[in-house]
Structure formats: C-alpha cells, structure tokens
Amino acid sequence: MIDVGIIGGGPAGLAAALRLKARGVPRVAILEREATLGGALLTSPRRIHGLRRFGRLLTGPAYAARLTQAAQAAGVEILPGHEVTALRPHGVVEGAAGGAASLFAARRVLLTGTLLPVAGHLRLNSGTGGPAVDQYGRCSDTAYFATGTLAGRAGPGESLGAMAGDYIADDLSGGLPSLDGRLEVLAGQGLRGVAPHWLAHVAPLRGWLEICPAEALKGQLRVRAGEAVLYRRRVRAHPAQRLLINLNGIKTPPDDAQLIVEIVP
Ligand SMILES: Cc1cc2nc3c(=O)[nH]c(=O)nc-3n(C[C@H](O)[C@H](O)[C@H](O)COP(=O)(O)OP(=O)(O)OC[C@H]3O[C@@H](n4cnc5c(N)ncnc54)[C@H](O)[C@@H]3O)c2cc1C
Incomplete structure (x- = not known):
C-alpha cells in the first residue's frame, strides 16, 4: 500500500511530496489529471520562480519541470494522466487513467488544488465549501488531509503544501493529537x-x-x-x-x- 497519495501535482502537491520524502516516508505518489505536473505554475511565463529552491530565476513551467525532476529523484511515484473521480472511506481513491478505471489505496491522502472530487463521506465546511479540517488540515475521515484553498487557507501553494507534508509525516509517526474531544x-x-x-x-x-x-x-x-x-x-x-x-x-x-x-x- 502507498503511504501517502497526493491528489494534484501543482505547487502544493509537489512541495508536499518533497517534504514527505525528506521526512523519510517510504512510498509517496502524486496522481495528476494532466500530462504535465505544475498546476497554476504552468500559466506563469515570467521568470520569477525558483530562486529560493534552485538558486536561479525560472519561468513557471521550467520551475514545475525542475520540481517534478526533484520529486522523481527523491523517489516520488508520479502518475500523470490520472484523474481522481471519487474518494471512498479510509484512503481508497477511485480514478481513471488512459480510459481505464483505477482504484488506489493509501494510508493518508492529501487533497490539493480547488477541485474536490466526489467526496460524499467527508464532512464539508459550509463557509469555505471545502472539506471541514482541523488545525493540521485533517478531514473528518482522518485518512484524508486537505491544504490550500480547499482547507480555507490563503497563501502560496508551495508553503502550504510543505506544511501539509510535515503534518502528515507527524501523523504517520503517531505525532498528531487525537480528534476525540475536539x-x-x-x-x-x-x-x-x-x-x-x-x-x-x-x-x-x-x-x-x-x-x-x-x-x-x-x-x-x-x-x-x-x-x-x-x-x-x-x-x-x-x-x-x-x-x-x-x-x-x-x-x-x-x-x-x-x-x-x-x-x-
Ligand atoms: C501566475 C501564477 C503564478 C503562481 N506562482 C506560484 C508559485 O511560484 N508558488 C506557489 O506556491 N504558488 C504560486 N501560485 C499560486 C496559486 O495561487 C496557488 O497558491 C497554487 O496554485 C495552489 O497550488 P495547488 O497545488 O494547491 O493548486 P493548483 O496549482 O491548482 O494545482 C492543482 C493540480 O491538481 C490537478 N487536479 C485537479 N483535479 C484533479 C483530479 N480530480 N485528479 C487529479 N488531479 C487533479 C490539476 O490539474 C493541478 O495540476 C501562482 C499562481 C498563479 C496564477
């Protein structure tokens, strides 16, 4: 079984994957609907990205490509062209790739981006429209985490994704407090x-x-x-x-x- 399945290979998903690998989580996979990872970065042609991480200024697509290579080099399993269509309890994710249906199970699943796939069993936050989460981004089904806009948080996807990666790594090692008595x-x-x-x-x-x-x-x-x-x-x-x-x-x-x-x- 995968340790962490990340839905969406935008800046949040890529940063979360890199942080999870840096924290020693063995099997991390990104499921990305498009053929190329990068999300919103792919629409940013200006050379304003990457200085902090790679020491040079890159366009959004070039930065996305470098992040993807870094994730691959760190051992992240990357599944482009893989659209998630439904979330089931306990980290089981339904999807479609190359016209065929797929089923994917992970100990933890991170939801990124803005699109919430059919997630009938997750409790929603009526104010933000996304899944209801606790201060660690943990959803009502504690196999799921959400970050960024979905979790009602504003800010650069990359920082929020890295933070989500840390929380999930903490959770996998038993370091998050229980949701009982919340x-x-x-x-x-x-x-x-x-x-x-x-x-x-x-x-x-x-x-x-x-x-x-x-x-x-x-x-x-x-x-x-x-x-x-x-x-x-x-x-x-x-x-x-x-x-x-x-x-x-x-x-x-x-x-x-x-x-x-x-x-x-
Ligand atoms: C021009 C521009 C430049 C930006 N530059 C930066 C930057 O340098 N750093 C930064 O952190 N933020 C940047 N952003 C920030 C941006 O506003 C968000 O913070 C960021 O895009 C959120 O990241 P994300 O990964 O959550 O979402 P997104 O970038 O939207 O990525 C979500 C990904 O999920 C995929 N996806 C969606 N639905 C599914 C599905 N059902 N199954 C599988 N995959 C799916 C999408 O194809 C997409 O690749 C930029 C935004 C813009 C418009």
Missing part, C-alpha cells in the same frame, strides 16, 4: 467562513484561525465559548481580506466546547 469552530455574526472548522483538543492551543469577513464593517473580532469571551480585538474588516487570529495564549476551553468567531459592531 472543539468545533463556527462562523458567527459578520463572517462568511472560518478555517479550520474544528481544533484537535490540545492545551495550550497553537496555530491560527483564518477568517473571511462577510461584509465591510468595523467592530470587535472575538472568539467565545458560550458567554465566555476568550479573545477580542478591534478590526476594520473587508470581504476581500483574510483576518488571522493567533491561538497561542488563548485559554483552552473545556472538551467538546463550541468556539464562536464573530465580528460585533
């Missing part, structure tokens, strides 16, 4: 969405919440558990903006509490 995070007044959708219950809480305001407004951004306000700050919010709340230092509420995040005028 805290649900709900978008309240003034918000379109909040990610992650729940938090594995660890004390002290770490990481951050990422918030999409519903409209332009000024007010107090706050996190509460019932009537107890755990965090507050004044904000001027705009719907195109993402606001972050650093969870470090927020008092950990009791097991199974619901955290409401809201902006009150």
Whole structure:
C-alpha cells in the first residue's frame, strides 16, 4: 500500500511530496489529471520562480519541470494522466487513467488544488465549501488531509503544501493529537467562513484561525465559548481580506466546547 497519495501535482502537491520524502516516508505518489505536473505554475511565463529552491530565476513551467525532476529523484511515484473521480472511506481513491478505471489505496491522502472530487463521506465546511479540517488540515475521515484553498487557507501553494507534508509525516509517526474531544469552530455574526472548522483538543492551543469577513464593517473580532469571551480585538474588516487570529495564549476551553468567531459592531 502507498503511504501517502497526493491528489494534484501543482505547487502544493509537489512541495508536499518533497517534504514527505525528506521526512523519510517510504512510498509517496502524486496522481495528476494532466500530462504535465505544475498546476497554476504552468500559466506563469515570467521568470520569477525558483530562486529560493534552485538558486536561479525560472519561468513557471521550467520551475514545475525542475520540481517534478526533484520529486522523481527523491523517489516520488508520479502518475500523470490520472484523474481522481471519487474518494471512498479510509484512503481508497477511485480514478481513471488512459480510459481505464483505477482504484488506489493509501494510508493518508492529501487533497490539493480547488477541485474536490466526489467526496460524499467527508464532512464539508459550509463557509469555505471545502472539506471541514482541523488545525493540521485533517478531514473528518482522518485518512484524508486537505491544504490550500480547499482547507480555507490563503497563501502560496508551495508553503502550504510543505506544511501539509510535515503534518502528515507527524501523523504517520503517531505525532498528531487525537480528534476525540475536539472543539468545533463556527462562523458567527459578520463572517462568511472560518478555517479550520474544528481544533484537535490540545492545551495550550497553537496555530491560527483564518477568517473571511462577510461584509465591510468595523467592530470587535472575538472568539467565545458560550458567554465566555476568550479573545477580542478591534478590526476594520473587508470581504476581500483574510483576518488571522493567533491561538497561542488563548485559554483552552473545556472538551467538546463550541468556539464562536464573530465580528460585533
Ligand atoms: C501566475 C501564477 C503564478 C503562481 N506562482 C506560484 C508559485 O511560484 N508558488 C506557489 O506556491 N504558488 C504560486 N501560485 C499560486 C496559486 O495561487 C496557488 O497558491 C497554487 O496554485 C495552489 O497550488 P495547488 O497545488 O494547491 O493548486 P493548483 O496549482 O491548482 O494545482 C492543482 C493540480 O491538481 C490537478 N487536479 C485537479 N483535479 C484533479 C483530479 N480530480 N485528479 C487529479 N488531479 C487533479 C490539476 O490539474 C493541478 O495540476 C501562482 C499562481 C498563479 C496564477
């Protein structure tokens, strides 16, 4: 069985695969629908990529090709022309390659990009539209992880993918806290969405919440558990903006509490 199957060979999937191999995960595979890996990088003709990783400026397609070669050299199994069509419980993935149906099983599966293949069994986050995830990107079926836009996170796919690779490597070695006694995070007044959708219950809480305001407004951004306000700050919010709340230092509420995040005028 594959250790980690990554759906999508864009910057997030490639960076996650490289990080997983660097962390010593034996079998990592990327399933990519297109013939060429790179995702959004393939549409970027300017020489603005690759300085940090390869020490020179490259076009998006050239950078994607170098990342793909690096992944192959690290031992990542690359399956281009392989479209994932459905996700089944416990890391079983249905797909199609060269006109034939395929079935693929992995201990963990990472979802990248924007397209969520038919995933009837994964709980969704009504605010972000993607799968509901915890602070590590772990889905309701804990064989699945999601990163980037799908997980309600903004930022360069490559950094988010590398971070997802680290979390999955931690998980495979038993290093992530259990999702039992998790805290649900709900978008309240003034918000379109909040990610992650729940938090594995660890004390002290770490990481951050990422918030999409519903409209332009000024007010107090706050996190509460019932009537107890755990965090507050004044904000001027705009719907195109993402606001972050650093969870470090927020008092950990009791097991199974619901955290409401809201902006009150
Ligand atoms: C011009 C431009 C330049 C950019 N440059 C960078 C950069 O240098 N570094 C960076 O980190 N981000 C870059 N981005 C960032 C970009 O905005 C996202 O952060 C990034 O594309 C998200 O990466 P991703 O791998 O999650 O998604 P994508 O790039 O969208 O890749 C997703 C991949 O999944 C594949 N896929 C989709 N559905 C399926 C399926 N069902 N089965 C199998 N495969 C599937 C797609 O074909 C695609 O290759 C750039 C964006 C643009 C528009």
